[in-house]
Amino acid sequence: MLRKLSSLILVGVAGLAMSGCSGGGGTDGAATGSSAGAGGGNDKIVMGFAQVGAESGWRTANTKSIQESAAQAGIELKFSDAQQKQENQIKAIRSYIQQKVDIIAFSPVVESGWDTVLKEAQRAKIPVILTDRAVDSPDKSLYKTFLGSDFVEEGRKAGQWLVDEYKDSKDPVNIVELQGTTGSAPANDRKAGFQEVIGADPKFKIAASQTGDFTRAKGKEVMEAFLKSTPKIDVLFAHNDDMGLGAIEAIEGAGKVPGKDIKIVTIDAVKDGMQALADGKINYIVECSPLLGPQLMDLSKKVLAGEQVEPRVVTEETTFTQEQAKQALPERKY
Numbered sequence: 001m002l003r004k005l006s007s008l009i010l011v012g013v014a015g016l017a018m019s020g021c022s023g024g025g026g027t028d029g030a031a032t033g034s035s036a037g038a039g040g041g042n043d044k045i046v047m048g049f050a051q052v053g054a055e056s057g058w059r060t061a062n063t064k065s066i067q068e069s070a071a072q073a074g075i076e077l078k079f080s081d082a083q084q085k086q087e088n089q090i091k092a093i094r095s096y097i098q099q100k101v102d103i104i105a106f107s108p109v110v111e112s113g114w115d116t117v118l119k120e121a122q123r124a125k126i127p128v129i130l131t132d133r134a135v136d137s138p139d140k141s142l143y144k145t146f147l148g149s150d151f152v153e154e155g156r157k158a159g160q161w162l163v164d165e166y167k168d169s170k171d172p173v174n175i176v177e178l179q180g181t182t183g184s185a186p187a188n189d190r191k192a193g194f195q196e197v198i199g200a201d202p203k204f205k206i207a208a209s210q211t212g213d214f215t216r217a218k219g220k221e222v223m224e225a226f227l228k229s230t231p232k233i234d235v236l237f238a239h240n241d242d243m244g245l246g247a248i249e250a251i252e253g254a255g256k257v258p259g260k261d262i263k264i265v266t267i268d269a270v271k272d273g274m275q276a277l278a279d280g281k282i283n284y285i286v287e288c289s290p291l292l293g294p295q296l297m298d299l300s301k302k303v304l305a306g307e308q309v310e311p312r313v314v315t316e317e318t319t320f321t322q323e324q325a326k327q328a329l330p331e332r333k334y
Contacts, residue, residue, distance in 0.1 A: 046076045047300060048096025050106035052133075053084040055181075055214045056242040057270040061334030062107075062132065062290035069293025075300065084181065084213070086110055090117045097124050103300050107132040110183035118142035127303050131292055133185040140311065144303045147295055147313045149288045151186045155193025157286045157319055158237055158265045162198060165263065165283075170203065173234045176226045177209035178219050178247060180239040186288075187211070190239050190267060207233065212243040219246030227254045238266040241273025241285065248281050259283055269320055271332050277325040285325070287317040290334055 047070060054060055063079075070077040078101060080092035086109045096104050097120055104126055108114060114135045121128050122142055130146040166173050175198075180187030191209075198204040207230050212219040219242060226233065227250060236251075238244035244266035251258045258264055258281040266273055269287040276282045292315065302309050320328065 044074065044076055045103065045300065045304060046078065046099075046101045048078045048080075048093070048099070048101040048104045050080050050082055050089045050092040050096075050104070052089075052107045052109050053081055055084055056216075056240055056268075057272055057334070058240060058242070058268045058288065058290045059214075061270065062292060064334075065291045065293035066131075066296060067293075069297045072294075073297035073301070075297055082109060084109055086113060090114075093117050093121065097121055097126060100124070101126060102304055103127050103129065105129040105131050105296060105300070108135050108185070109133075109181070111136040111185050111188065112183065115139065115142065129296065129299055129303065131296055132290075135185075145299060145309045145311055145313055147292055147299060147315070149186075149315050149317060151189030151288075152193040152196075154186075154267050154286045154288055154317075155190035155195075156197050157193075158190070158267060158284070159194040159197030161265055161284045161286075161319070162204065162235060162237070163201065166203070173204050174207045174230065174232050175204060175235045175237055176223075176230060176233050177206055178212040178222060178236065178238040178243040179209060180211065180214045180243075182211045186267075187239055194237060212238070212246070214240050214242060216242040216246035219243030220250045221246070223247035223250035224253070227251070227256075233262050236262055236264045238264065240288075241266045241268040241270050241276075241282075244282060245272055245276060248276060270334055271329070274320065274325045274329050274332060277320060277322055278329055280322060283322070285320045287319060289315050289317050 049066060051063055052059060067077060078096060082088035082092065089106060089109055093104060093106065094117060104121055111134060115137050118128060119142065128143040130143050132148040134146050179191060208226050210222050212222045219238060236247055238247060244264055248258045251262055256262060264282045265284045266282055267286045267288050269285045273282060273285055277285050295313065299309055
């Protein structure tokens with residue numbers, strides 16, 4: 001009788017241990033995939049992913065890539081949407097630490113203010129991967145790798161197109177700039193890269209520069225203000241397609257022709273942006289691929305297997321003219 005009772009207690013304890021390792025339901029908006037314990041084993045990788053939000057077509061495609069790639073790789077994904085608020089991301093990361101996930105990945109809303117929560121993950125021996133956006137912490141041991149685009153290079157490519165476009169002109173070129181979210185890595189870096197290239201020629205002047213928060217609605221709103229406050233606008237540089245698309249609405253509303261009266265260069269190459277480029281409303285797009293999911297899952301498996309990974313993994317990207325956009329659109333995945 002005692003032996004039978006002991007066996008029942010052991011089975012009960014083992015069951016509790018297994019339910020704890022599987023992670024259970026997500027909290028703080030975290031969505032949970034299939035249960036790690038459902039197949040009878042605890043070897044399934046559990047990833048906590050804290051996304052910036054759903055502020056653009058690019059971000060929506062990025063989220064889809066991560067979710068689909070996790071499912072294909074057999075990784076259980078706990079997902080949270082921070083709605084572009086750093087405090088929500090920090091809360092989600094702390095929730096993942098409490099749930100004892102195997103690995104944490106996130107795209108930081110802004111560059112600063114992450115050391116405390118990343119040190120908490122480090123103490124819990126949970127590795128962290130940065131995706132799409134970097135942090136400005138001097139302590140590189142707080143994360144295993146950063147997977148994403150070279151935003152400075154994207155800004156340079158946008159600037160180089162402008163320099164080439166106006167190489168035969170001696171007249172001043174008045175530029176307005178729609179920046180991404182204030183304090184974010186892409187906004188800081190794209191601005192720096194763009195300025196680096198155009199700054200070599202004094203005829204290029206940024207007449208106005210303001211954040212449009214990477215959203216179409218804000219891009220339209222800020223462009224409307226630019227059109228009222230800046231008498232002569234030759235070029236719009238938008239840090240992403242969505243802001244550029246919002247700006248096109250404002251330009252057309254003001255009775256001007258986007259792509260002709262005001263030349264437009266943007267970054268991302270999402271389908272709506274590419275269509276506007278093909279239609280001649282945008283003049284040039286620098287690609288920033290959101291399809292980071294497969295690389296993220298591959299890096300996660302390597303990190304958890306104890307393999308060495310590069311501290312910086314750059315995604316391969318290109319640029320598009322109007323004709324190139326027409327050719328690429330039929331096969332565009334996002």
